[in-house]
Amino acid sequence: MLMNASILKAHYDQGVDFLDLIKMAEFDRQPQWHDRFDLLALDAAQTERVQQWNREMHVLCMTGPWCGDCALQGAAMQRIVEANPSHLHLRFIPRIDKFAELIVANPINAGFRVPITWFMSEDFEHVSRIGDRTLSRYRSIARKTLGDEANVLASPPENPVRAVLDEILDEFERVALLLALSPRLRKKHGD
8 A cells, every 4th residue: 555645644633642642551651651751852952953944744653552662762753843843743643453554554574563653744745654663772682682793883872762862853854854855845835
């Protein structure tokens, strides 16, 4: 199934905000979401960076309330969106049967992973998709699981939680720049 604007908008419209997503989690899983959010406040330079983006962006994240990586990425996304709420819009959908159409159409390495995040333009045209863990998380897991066989040359980050924030922030910026440079959107907005 092609991820076209009407399909993505329909799923986005069924999404919930960050706090409502946390309420969907089992009670014993909710603290990890709040803890990650508390750890991921943007610093002044990051906030200024996000506030420079001037194209509207819709972001839809399919997540599992049980998932630690989802909590980390979801909290990072929420913090980023809060820094520019007039241009950045975020919704979450849980990985449940109700969204099977979207789940089945978006496997990663022949499996149904979470989180999966779709970045869309102001009119819900598909721009980008990321899924599963970030690079720093994969490096960490590879070091632990594969040891020397992992051949991970990058040093471990000083703060692994903040490293994920930086990676998610870079992805948002990549999409923000893509939208700012889009000939289609530049023509539409006369810039």
